[in-house]
Amino acid sequence: MVSSNTTAQDRARSDASVPRYSTRIATVINSALYRHTLGAAVESRIGRVILLAGVPLIWLIMLHVGPIYQMLKISLLSHYPVQPGMESHFTLDNYAIFFRESLYFTPLIKSFIFATAATAVTLIVVYPVAYYVAKVVKPQGRSRALLLLLVPFWAGELIRTFSVIMLLANRGAVNVLLREVGLIDRPIPMLYTSFSLGFGLVYLICLYMLLPLYSAIEKIPSPLLDAAADLGAGPFTRFRRIILPLSRDGIVSGCCLVFLTCIGVFATPMLLGGPTTVLFPETISGFFHGASDKWPVGAAFALIMLVTALAAAAIFMRLVGGRKKRAI
Amino acid sequence: MSEKLVTNRRTALKLLGTGAAILTAPYIIRPRPAWADNGILNVTTYDKFLPQEFIDKFQKDTGIEVRVRLTDDQGKQYNLLTAEGANPSTDIVTVAGHRYSQFIDSKLLQPLDTGRISNWKNLNSAYQDAPWARINGNLWGLPILAGYEGLARNVDYVKDAPSWEIMFDEQYKGQTSYIVSDFMTITMQYLGHDGDFVTYTDKPEEAQKATNEARDFLIKHKDMVRKYYDAGSEVQQMFINEDIYLAHSWSGPAAKLIIDGHPIKLSVPKEGTFGFCYTLNVVNNAPNAENAYKLLDAILANPEVGAAMTRQSGYSSTINGVGDLLNERERLASTLPQEEVDRIIFFSSVNRDMKNEMIDRATAEVKAA
Amino acid sequence: MRAMFSDAPRVTLAAFYWAFILYLLLPLTLMMAMSFKDANFVAFPIGDWTFDWYGEVMQDKQFLEACLYSIMIAAATTLAATILGVWISMLIVAEGIRGQVIIFALACLPAVVPGMISAISLRIFISTIDMPTGTAAIILGHTVHAVPFVVVMALTRLRSMPGNLVDAARDLGADSVVAFFRVTLPYLGPALFGGMIFCVLLSIDDFVRTFFLGGYRLTLPMLIFAKVQGGMSPEINAMATLVLVVTAAVGLYAEHLTRRARTR
Numbered sequence: 024m025v026s027s028n029t030t031a032q033d034r035a036r037s038d039a040s041v042p043r044y045s046t047r048i049a050t051v052i053n054s055a056l057y058r059h060t061l062g063a064a065v066e067s068r069i070g071r072v073i074l075l076a077g078v079p080l081i082w083l084i085m086l087h088v089g090p091i092y093q094m095l096k097i098s099l100l101s102h103y104p105v106q107p108g109m110e111s112h113f114t115l116d117n118y119a120i121f122f123r124e125s126l127y128f129t130p131l132i133k134s135f136i137f138a139t140a141a142t143a144v145t146l147i148v149v150y151p152v153a154y155y156v157a158k159v160v161k162p163q164g165r166s167r168a169l170l171l172l173l174v175p176f177w178a179g180e181l182i183r184t185f186s187v188i189m190l191l192a193n194r195g196a197v198n199v200l201l202r203e204v205g206l207i208d209r210p211i212p213m214l215y216t217s218f219s220l221g222f223g224l225v226y227l228i229c230l231y232m233l234l235p236l237y238s239a240i241e242k243i244p245s246p247l248l249d250a251a252a253d254l255g256a257g258p259f260t261r262f263r264r265i266i267l268p269l270s271r272d273g274i275v276s277g278c279c280l281v282f283l284t285c286i287g288v289f290a291t292p293m294l295l296g297g298p299t300t301v302l303f304p305e306t307i308s309g310f311f312h313g314a315s316d317k318w319p320v321g322a323a324f325a326l327i328m329l330v331t332a333l334a335a336a337a338i339f340m341r342l343v344g345g346r347k348k349r350a351i
Numbered sequence: 352m353s354e355k356l357v358t359n360r361r362t363a364l365k366l367l368g369t370g371a372a373i374l375t376a377p378y379i380i381r382p383r384p385a386w387a388d389n390g391i392l393n394v395t396t397y398d399k400f401l402p403q404e405f406i407d408k409f410q411k412d413t414g415i416e417v418r419v420r421l422t423d424d425q426g427k428q429y430n431l432l433t434a435e436g437a438n439p440s441t442d443i444v445t446v447a448g449h450r451y452s453q454f455i456d457s458k459l460l461q462p463l464d465t466g467r468i469s470n471w472k473n474l475n476s477a478y479q480d481a482p483w484a485r486i487n488g489n490l491w492g493l494p495i496l497a498g499y500e501g502l503a504r505n506v507d508y509v510k511d512a513p514s515w516e517i518m519f520d521e522q523y524k525g526q527t528s529y530i531v532s533d534f535m536t537i538t539m540q541y542l543g544h545d546g547d548f549v550t551y552t553d554k555p556e557e558a559q560k561a562t563n564e565a566r567d568f569l570i571k572h573k574d575m576v577r578k579y580y581d582a583g584s585e586v587q588q589m590f591i592n593e594d595i596y597l598a599h600s601w602s603g604p605a606a607k608l609i610i611d612g613h614p615i616k617l618s619v620p621k622e623g624t625f626g627f628c629y630t631l632n633v634v635n636n637a638p639n640a641e642n643a644y645k646l647l648d649a650i651l652a653n654p655e656v657g658a659a660m661t662r663q664s665g666y667s668s669t670i671n672g673v674g675d676l677l678n679e680r681e682r683l684a685s686t687l688p689q690e691e692v693d694r695i696i697f698f699s700s701v702n703r704d705m706k707n708e709m710i711d712r713a714t715a716e717v718k719a720a
Numbered sequence: 721m722r723a724m725f726s727d728a729p730r731v732t733l734a735a736f737y738w739a740f741i742l743y744l745l746l747p748l749t750l751m752m753a754m755s756f757k758d759a760n761f762v763a764f765p766i767g768d769w770t771f772d773w774y775g776e777v778m779q780d781k782q783f784l785e786a787c788l789y790s791i792m793i794a795a796a797t798t799l800a801a802t803i804l805g806v807w808i809s810m811l812i813v814a815e816g817i818r819g820q821v822i823i824f825a826l827a828c829l830p831a832v833v834p835g836m837i838s839a840i841s842l843r844i845f846i847s848t849i850d851m852p853t854g855t856a857a858i859i860l861g862h863t864v865h866a867v868p869f870v871v872v873m874a875l876t877r878l879r880s881m882p883g884n885l886v887d888a889a890r891d892l893g894a895d896s897v898v899a900f901f902r903v904t905l906p907y908l909g910p911a912l913f914g915g916m917i918f919c920v921l922l923s924i925d926d927f928v929r930t931f932f933l934g935g936y937r938l939t940l941p942m943l944i945f946a947k948v949q950g951g952m953s954p955e956i957n958a959m960a961t962l963v964l965v966v967t968a969a970v971g972l973y974a975e976h977l978t979r980r981a982r983t984r
Contacts, residue, residue, distance in 0.1 A: 052898060061897055071896055079808040083826045086864050090841035091829060093848075104433050104457070126719050152740045155733040166975050168737070170968075173917065175744040177967040178751065180925045181944060182960040185588075185762075185952060186747035189754065192592035194764050196750050212525065214594055215578040226747070230921070231869075234914030235876045241910050242877060258729045269880075276876045280831070280869065287832045294585065298576045301718040304834045309715055311836055312426040318433075318840075325837045332832045333825050340824075393936060398946040418936035421946035430836070431932055434843040440853055440935070584948050591763040607951055611760045663950050 091329070098322035117323035127306060131328065134303035135335070138285035141224050142278050145232045148225065149277075153236035154266070158245065169237065176230050184294050187223045188214060215297035223295040228284055232277040239273025240266070275343050279336050286332040303328055392642040395420045395428055396445040396631075399663040405656050409649050415642045424582070425450045432459045432634065442637040443646065446492060448627020449533075451483075452703045455491050460632045462489035467644045470651035478628065478669045483697040492630030493647050495657065496603075496666035499626040499695045500533055501617040503586070503605040508596040515541040515620045518597060519572045528589055529599035531569070531579050532714045536706075537599060538565040541622050548706035549699045558705055566713040570720040579718060590615055602685065606665030609684040619691040626695040628669065661685065748964070755957035762952050773958040782938060783959060790924055790940040793855065797862040798919035804863065805870025805915060806908065810900070812871070813878045824871075831868035838865065839932035846933065857933040862926055866919040873915035877908050 051057055064070035097103045098118070102111040121127050156168045175183070190196050193210040201207045213219055243266060251261045286304075293305055307328065310321030394401065398421050406417050422428045425447050432439055432454075439459075446454050454460050465471045471479065478484070478494040504512050509523070515537060518527050536546035544561035545551060551558035577595050580586050583604030589595045590608060598605075600617070608615045631650070633643045650656045650670075657670035658677055667685040668674070674682060758768035777783055808827050812820050830838060842861045843853075851857055885907065889899040905912075927941040934942070940963070947956050 062895065066895070074897075075807075075814055076811050079804070079811045079823075082804055082867075083808065083823065086845075086860070087826050087829045087867075090838065090845040090864075091833070093841045093844050094837060104436065126716055129719055148740070151733055151736045155737045159730055159733050163979065166978070167972075170971050170975055171741055172744065174964065174968045174971065175748050176921055177924075178748055178960045178964050179941060179944065181927075181941070181948065182751060182956070183747065186751040188588060188592070189750045189762065189764070190747045192588075193594045194592045196746075196764065199764050210593070212577070212594070214592075226744070229744075231918070234917065235873060235911075238873065238909075238911040238914050239876045239880075242880075272876045272879050276872045279828070280872050283828060283831045283868075287834050296578075298573055298579055298718075306715060306719070307834060308836055309711065309718075311430060311840070321837065325833060328834075329829065329832050333828060336828065337821060337825060398950050420934075420936050421938065421942060422931075423945040423949035427836075427928070427931055430840055431843070434840050434932065435847070438847070582949065584950075584952050587761065587951055591761050604951070608761070613761075 091326075094322040095326060098319055098326055100319050103318045117319045118327070120320060121324060121327055127303075127324065130301055130303040130306045131331070133301075134286055134328075135331075137220075137300075137302060138282050141221060141228075141285045142282045144221065145225050145229055145281050146274065146278060149229050149232040150236060150274075153233050153273075154240055157237050157240040158243070158248070172233060173230070180227060183227060184223060184292065187219070187226055187295060191219050191222070214295065217297070217300055220292065220296040220300050224285065224288070224292050227292055228281050231280040231284055235276035235280065236270065236273040239270045239276070243269045271343065275340055278343075279340065282339070283332060283336055286328065389639070390414060390642075391416045391418065392443070392639050392646055393418050393420065393441045394443045394646070395422050395441045396443070397422060397663065400445065400660050401650075402656060402659045405649075405653060405659075409646065412649075413642075413645055415639075415645065417646070429454065429457075429459070433457060437636055439634045439636055439638070442634055442639045442643040444632050444634055445495075446630050446632050448483075448498075448629065448698055451492070451627075451630060451698075452486060452700045453707070454632065455486050455700075456703065459635055460491050461635045461637065461640070463491055463493065463633065464644075465490060468493070468648045468651065470648050473651040473654075473671050475669045475671055481628075481697065483700060484628070484630075486700045492632035493650070494628040494630050494669045495650070496629040496660055496664055497626065497669050498602040498629070498666040499619065500537065500624045501600055501602050501605060502620050502624075503590070503598045503600040503608075503615055503617050505590060505593070505596045506614045506616050512597070512616075512618060513621055515622050517620075518599065519568075519575060521575075523597050524575055525577050526595050527575050527597045528578050528580055528586060528595045529576070530581065531717050532710050533601075534599045535562070535565050535569065535710050535713055535717070537622075537624060538568055540624070542568060547625065547696065547699050548702045548709075551705060552702045555705060558709060562709045562713050566716055569717050573717070573720060602667075603665035606684040610662075610665065610680050612680075617687075619687060619694045621694070623694040623696060626697045628697075629664075629666065751957055752961045752964070755954050755961045757954045757957075760951065760953055762954055762957060773954045774962070776955060777958045777962060782943060786938040786940045786943045787963070789937050793858055793862060793930075793939065794920045794923040796859045797866055797923040798916050800859065800863045801866035801870050801919045802912065802916055805867045806874050806905075806912070808867065809871045809874035809878055810904070812875065813881075827871045828868045830864045835926075835928040839928045842929065843932045853933055854935040855937075858930050858939075861929040861933045862923040865926065865929065866922045869918040869922065870915035873911045873918065874908060877911040878904075881907055 052062070061074070064074050099113055099115070100111045101114045101116070105111045152172070156165060156172070160168045178186070188195065191213040192198070193212060193214070195214070197213065198207070198210040202210070247265060248261055251265055256264065288302075288304060293302075296302075303324075307321050307324045310317045310324065392415050394417060396419060401417075401419060406419070409415070410417055420441065422445070428444055428446075429450060432441070432444065444454075444460075446460075474494070478497070480490070481494070484490050484492070484494065502512050502515065502518070504517075509517070517523065518529070518534075539546035539561055542561075542564055544565070546565075548558055551561070578585075578589065580589070580598075583601060586595075586598050586600050587604050587608055590598065590605075591613060602617060605615055605617045609617065631647060633640055633647075637643055654668075654670055654672035654676055657668035657673035660666070661668045661673060661677060662681060665684065753766060754762040755773055756769045756771065757763075757766045758770035758772070808823070812824050812827070814820075833841075839861070842857075842864065846853065846857050846860070851860075881904070885903050886899050889903045925941060927945050930939050930942055938946075944956060944959065947953065947959075
């Protein structure tokens, strides 16, 4: 199914005299350049490891760790940026502030609760949609059904946030409609509450759940489901025994993306929150945004958030996702 | 079928790759940053502050190429300059009043040499050498717009608002909004303290006590608040959508609503408020300081620029002759009765560290409460 | 009998799907309608309708330039992030390499860091490696941000990919590189597609990193943020509507082309 058998049966090796690959790939594989570089490298285990791990590790260490390392350095300084005439020395105080005061602890807890709830809601809402597109819609209509779901995301985060405001405001569409119909005579304040923040957040990030789920459900073999149905398994049994376990990877990935994005999120979705929905990223941004800027404290807090969020995600993956490895 | 799909995808990838490579090549190859060239001027400012016709004319007259980077927020501008350190990528920044001394303390600006601006006389005399503008013996920027922190109200629902007290009136529960840090200082004024910390120099205990009192007051009345906002566009939208009837607002965003004909009024309550100026400032170590002065001079020579800034921001212009270019509504929106004008105190420049430290801390506490 | 059992969920699912589409589209419909409002601020009711905002946007050279620049950056970001992301995820699922959890955590780092902090640290970072700000730096910053999303997407399929697929290919004589291109990459299919969508969206939506890493060319979000600062005007809605309509049209056309290619 994946690649046609004739090509796979051909042996490339160094046997250049019999090039039997039917596609252009053969030209590449049989060229001297390939055979003496990549081709030679993959012959040995060491070569394969370098080929596989080299670029990713360099990238990860340079660009994922590098900037964070800058932040770590800053978070251990008493002052940054250092003004002429002032001295900055090593200190752990910026971290101590977090553990000393419940003031900063509460928003972090709130952030975790909020992100977990948002993840759960998104999963429950999006799963049936992903399943519908991946398995119920006929293959010809699938890309169109998917496209319809994608279109709204091209408007941009800020615009979509403002659209939600237009919908939920006191003079927004919902309230205007309810008033026209005569159901209410005073607008219901829906905006700037946990409800609007949740509504908006799910609205903004559901794609991060949808696509992983779709990609995982799509690969479940349909004949398997038909066979189960033939054997008398009802829809619920089929879901519990086949679909759910086989889409586990999608659930894990989707939840991870949504959870991590929710934890780190501030700015745009915060436009929808109210006075009681202050989350941790907003606290952090206060250190960078306030009039007395305190980069070291902000950096320390960001690192605390980073470590806890990643730890939570890793634990979740360990618990839910089985691990499977393949040979190099 | 699968084979077809694979081929399609591969073709698409190939196309994408080639396209991207061709598009990016010139930028990656370009050897050195373009903003270091002579004959260039880099300005960081707000959208529509510098009208295109003005820039075109300036470029033609001087041969200097003007590059404008639009900003939307003072914090980002400050953090960017700070991160860039000794090699700033911009020559002129637009600084709001409450950030003025922070930029100066962080050594991000260079002192302004008014002798190099021949049109300095076109600046309204009240701003030519204002006490708030002079820090460490120097002037640091060209004031372009003046504003204040006002009490904005929807006149359909709130007839009169003579005192800040109305922000705590149970009648308007859940219908007010403010920027926490700014309103904290106003609340200190309202409670009879010094919200600008000028008199608290070397008296940290007294300052802390006053700040805590304002903080506790705001926490106690937290249920009055619909939302703590940050950006002017937020407060505008909340008024338009009738999510709020009352707000502490900088004069610009509220004035824009008034100009546009919304039932909004802006006043200075009897307890007083704070005023500030937006300034154009030459950045410390600016690569093209010479050109920056030419632009400042050209701005003062052309009241059209001041008018554009007022129309875009809602603040009053500090430049002579701008008033004549505005229509009646635009003029009225930014005009206050004299007795209210007298209640405005400009932000001072002394004891900033103590003020910022205490207010930021109290702000976090109010938000987390 | 069976038809009855299998039809009920089918109909429910379809209804759910359309309800979800409605949820996605309703706010945007309001947004689009607002672009025709004849006033300086968006609000209900719309009252007077006008096409003027579109005229203004079409004449705005800045807008068109910003769109093209954003598309260019998004394309480059997508290409780089997809390659790197797939590569990293291959490393994560590989057997015989230790510390996969750590590699995974490292790969996810940039997704959790709040934008402002990531932007500042990248800005300091590029100056320590003497890289000028500008297009290349923006692409670099966007790629760092997008890689975790590609990795997580690729893992949705890689982690449960039947190992025997690759083994079979290898038994048939394909070396690891060939097996990757002929077997693994095609198997990734929809995951890769999703990852690329994320790359484009993250890049096109990014404001803070662009502001810190960019030069003096405007990207679309920079333009929109700067406009919003002056008040939420229908002009911004008109811009967003144009972007939306054009991308939807391009998407439909591309879908139409692939469908034709497939049925041929």
